[in-house]
Amino acid sequence: MHMKLSGSSTSKVSAVIRKGIRQGVLTLAAAAMVMSVSAAPAALAQSAPKPIPHLVKKNGKAALMVDGAPYLMLGAQVNNSSNYPSQLPYVWPALKDIGANTVEVNVAWEQVEPVEGQYDFSFVDALVTQARENNVRVVLLWFGTWKNTSPHYAPDWVKLNNKRFPRMTKQDGTISYCLSPMEETTLEADKKAFAALMRHLKKIDGEQHTVIMVQVQNESGTYGSVRDYSPKAEKVFKGPVPEALLKKKGLKPAKGQNSWEQVFGKHADEYFHAWHIASYINGVAEAGRAEYDLPMYVNAAIREPLLDVGPESYSSGGPTHNVIDIYQAAAPKIDIIAPDIYKRDSKNYEAVLDLYSKYDNPLFVPETGSDTEFARYAFSVFGRGGIGFAPFGIDYTGYTNYPLGGKDISPEGLKPFSKVYALFGPAQREWAKLAFENQTWGVAEGDDRADQVVDLNGRWKATVSYGEWQFGFKNWTWLGDFEAVPGREKPNGGMVVAQLSEDEFLLLGLHARVTFDVGDKQKGKNVIYRSVEEGRFVDGKWVVDRIWNGDQTDYGLNLTDAPRILKVKLATY
Numbered sequence: 314m315h316m317k318l319s320g321s322s323t324s325k326v327s328a329v330i331r332k333g334i335r336q337g338v339l340t341l342a343a344a345a346m347v348m349s350v351s352a353a354p355a356a357l358a359q360s361a362p363k364p365i366p367h368l369v370k371k372n373g374k375a376a377l378m379v380d381g382a383p384y385l386m387l388g389a390q391v392n393n394s395s396n397y398p399s400q401l402p403y404v405w406p407a408l409k410d411i412g413a414n415t416v417e418v419n420v421a422w423e424q425v426e427p428v429e430g431q432y433d434f435s436f437v438d439a440l441v442t443q444a445r446e447n448n449v450r451v452v453l454l455w456f457g458t459w460k461n462t463s464p465h466y467a468p469d470w471v472k473l474n475n476k477r478f479p480r481m482t483k484q485d486g487t488i489s490y491c492l493s494p495m496e497e498t499t500l501e502a503d504k505k506a507f508a509a510l511m512r513h514l515k516k517i518d519g520e521q522h523t524v525i526m527v528q529v530q531n532e533s534g535t536y537g538s539v540r541d542y543s544p545k546a547e548k549v550f551k552g553p554v555p556e557a558l559l560k561k562k563g564l565k566p567a568k569g570q571n572s573w574e575q576v577f578g579k580h581a582d583e584y585f586h587a588w589h590i591a592s593y594i595n596g597v598a599e600a601g602r603a604e605y606d607l608p609m610y611v612n613a614a615i616r617e618p619l620l621d622v623g624p625e626s627y628s629s630g631g632p633t634h635n636v637i638d639i640y641q642a643a644a645p646k647i648d649i650i651a652p653d654i655y656k657r658d659s660k661n662y663e664a665v666l667d668l669y670s671k672y673d674n675p676l677f678v679p680e681t682g683s684d685t686e687f688a689r690y691a692f693s694v695f696g697r698g699g700i701g702f703a704p705f706g707i708d709y710t711g712y713t714n715y716p717l718g719g720k721d722i723s724p725e726g727l728k729p730f731s732k733v734y735a736l737f738g739p740a741q742r743e744w745a746k747l748a749f750e751n752q753t754w755g756v757a758e759g760d761d762r763a764d765q766v767v768d769l770n771g772r773w774k775a776t777v778s779y780g781e782w783q784f785g786f787k788n789w790t791w792l793g794d795f796e797a798v799p800g801r802e803k804p805n806g807g808m809v810v811a812q813l814s815e816d817e818f819l820l821l822g823l824h825a826r827v828t829f830d831v832g833d834k835q836k837g838k839n840v841i842y843r844s845v846e847e848g849r850f851v852d853g854k855w856v857v858d859r860i861w862n863g864d865q866t867d868y869g870l871n872l873t874d875a876p877r878i879l880k881v882k883l884a885t886y
């Protein structure tokens with residue numbers, strides 16, 4: 314968008330530009346270059362056998378390797394009851410509209426083992442076949458002993474037989490709705506079903522790897538009781554804290570001082586429950602991986618990230634941020650502890666991302682709200698090196714989970730996400746590789762809509778501002794009133810930046826203006842663009858379409874809702 318300027322206005326503009334040049338924030342042109350960032354295999358190439366999907370970690374970073382290269386999951390999760398062949402026709406168009414490369418779909422224990430020992434994997438077959446036809450990968454969600462903490466998805470021969478598969482006992486002696494994690498019979502039954510699922514999966518997908526990861530249970534934990542108080546649980550609670558947990562916590566209690574209560578005091582009940590649920594989940598994951606060794610993760614109904622609240626107010630024993638280390642110690646077969654984030658506000662959202670990036674835990678957001686303001690958080694996730702991001706409830710079955718998510722699940726309503734995915738889609742493999750091997754940063758517009766400054770290793774810094782037109786500045790009051798940028802009722806801006814070399818950065822963003830300046834290490838110098846290339850990746854090679862200069866750089870690098878990738882080379886004078 315360009316505004317017409319009168320002569321006197323133009324001279325004011327020139328003055329602003331001159332001021333900018335003095336401050337070292339504007340640029341000159343440079344030659345186009347073709348540079349290679351990475352060589353990435355095509356997403357679903359079917360020629361040579363490909364290595365099994367797996368997670369790798371290096372220097373505090375993680376990558377989900379799919380077909381032998383880092384994979385960026387542009388995900389979408391379907392509604393809970395869309396796990397039937399009859400509903401799949403409502404799934405694929407939504408996946409296409411949002412531009413996802415991966416669909417997360419639940420497979421329920423009740424569905425695959427309605428009668429004990431008799432398995433029916435016809436839905437899994439339909440799902441995998443149709444996912445291939447629709448050119449998307451799949452993350453399977455195992456709804457077994459816990460689905461949002463309850464056993465609703467367990468078959469009736471499990472959930473209605475409290476004697477064989479006991480529920481937890483609350484402190485007052487009454488029965489909880491939640492199955493007990495202390496019961497070997499329940500664990501064995503869940504393990505058997507899950508192992509059968511993974512065995513079947515290997516048979517139908519062991520070469521093609523359409524399914525790339527599996528979630529074990531869904532939002533485990535318990536509401537209304539911090540732990541199991543059954544006689545069996547009480548006995549274990551009075552016993553010693555397992556060595557593996559003491560080691561993880563770096564604790565060495567004296568002999569006779571190592572009971573849960575003695576070691577963990579007021580946290581003992583919750584930690585005990587977390588340990589036993591995590592151990593149970595580990596047992597299930599281990600049985601499945603013994604059949605077919607795909608990466609596995611758990612998802613969390615999160616705890617308040619910024620408030621000091623007790624386990625009575627959240628799903629105690631689930632993988633909340635305060636027990637990530639306990640899950641890691643108890644569940645080595647689980648690769649990732651992932652938060653489901655439905656907090657709309659930026660402070661809470663970013664806080665959750667921070668909390669789940671600790672303990673060397675790979676960042677992955679398997680569920681988030683489908684409303685407009687959630688889409689921009691993909692920039693925060695991918696900028697931090699996250700392996701994936703998925704809004705929830707993405708299908709055209711006519712269900713919406715507003716007020717948790719959005720009201721409008723339609724091509725129009727999905728646009729905030731489809732814009733983000735259209736931006737990352739063509740560079741998904743390159744970005745995943747950069748996020749794993751190079752340094753990357755990402756910001757999402759805050760609720761305060763204020764500028765954000767990203768320190769790029771002290772040598773450079775980027776200021777990201779929002780709500781600017783592509784030309785000029787929003788505080789140009791001398792122009793009189795002019796319109797606000799449309800489509801910005803809710804915050805939707807953000808950007809990611811990857812360092813390619815000391816002075817060279819790759820930039821992807823939407824609804825944001827990015828201005829570079831020197832960092833503290835180059836204080837006193839003035840910044841100048843050596844070049845700003847707009848381009849794309851073709852077979853892993855960077856191809857320049859044009860060089861930005863003049864109006865396109867004089868007011869910062871203005872990213873709209875058009876999917877544009879920039880390679881920026883900085884210099885000083």
Ligand code: DGJ
Pocket residue numbers: 393461531532653680705714717
């Ligand atoms: C989180 C759960 O994990 C999902 O399965 C679903 O119930 C959403 N909440 C809400 O729609």
